[in-house]
Amino acid sequence: METSTTQTLDNKLARYSTPTRGIRCLSCGKDPIKPGRRYCSKECRQQINWVLSLSKGLLKAFNARYAAFSFTKDHVILDVLPVWTKGISRFVLDRANGNKPAEDLKNLILESGSEWHHMVENNSSRSYASLFMIEKNQKKNIDPKTIKPNRKASLRLSKQEKKCLKILKLDREDLSSEGQKVKIKSAYKKMAKVHHPDIGGDAEKFRQLSDAHKEMLMWAENPQYTSRKALQDCWSYDGATNRWSPPL
Ligand SMILES: [Zn+2]
Structure with missing residues (x-):
């Protein structure tokens, strides 16, 4: 039984x-x-x-x-x-x-x-x-x-990193799986086509974009998570x- x-x-x-x-x-x-x-x-x-x-x-x-x-x-x-x-x-x-x-x-x-x-x-x-x-x-x-x-696990992002995501037009979800660097790079390329000064983009915005790209690549070297x-x-x-x- x-x-x-x-x-x-x-x-x-x-x-x-x-x-x-x-x-x-x-x-x-x-x-x-x-x-x-x-x-x-x-x-x-x-x-x-x-x-x-x-x-x-x-x-x-x-x-x-x-x-x-x-x-x-x-x-x-x-x-x-x-x-x-x-x-x-x-x-x-x-x-x-x-x-x-x-x-x-x-x-x-x-x-x-x-x-x-x-x-x-x-x-x-x-x-x-x-x-x-x-x-x-x-x-x-x-x-x-x-x-x-x-x-x-959920991503832990600083205020600055959240700003960078906005500039790159990336979502948190884009970074929650493998291949984060590839996603960051392709987001950068896509946005560079909009902001690059050579094609009439705003120089300041392009500088911000480049900085955001560098910063997020650094983040991707050692992604931080909080977990429960x-x-x-x-x-x-x-x-x-x-x-x-x-x-x-
Ligand atoms: Zn109840």
Whole structure:
């Protein structure tokens, strides 16, 4: 029974390919919500943040390196990758009728927490209780990589560099993939045809263009990025910082 439940769950779990990402409320799953928003209401945001911070005690007890929280129509799922093991332990609870995922997650955390406390009260050591629960829930068929958060990088540009992009008529997106130098050079050539003094262009504008070209080529030697670590379609926890991050 255990295996078949896991398999159905895996099939239902579409968290890495949810086409509606960003439209569903990150807390209750309601859709659609207003564009650009992450939650349908302030209460929703507060509720999920409270529950996720409640989970930190349990995650500490499990010595979690990474964890991920996701939910489907039928289940809430907490995946944990402890420092001690190479595999993921999956804690699952059936959704209760009418409950928000945050409420179900709270119940999952409280249930697991009380199971752990019960063992400790009955003379198991804390680390034994943690290991026991981790091993009991270990799912060898889940790739541990799925809960290691990826970095999402975005360009870091100074004010001056942003000005240069404008002069070259380039977009940020033009620089976010490979071949940045080629794009900068071809943008320069295109704009030089407009501003070159030999063909009647403005000398000052051409000088600005040349400077922008040089500056952006220098930038491309060592592009700067800022990044944040997160998972594509579910909440992720990083044990190193003891923080939960919303989906990318
Ligand atoms: Zn909501």
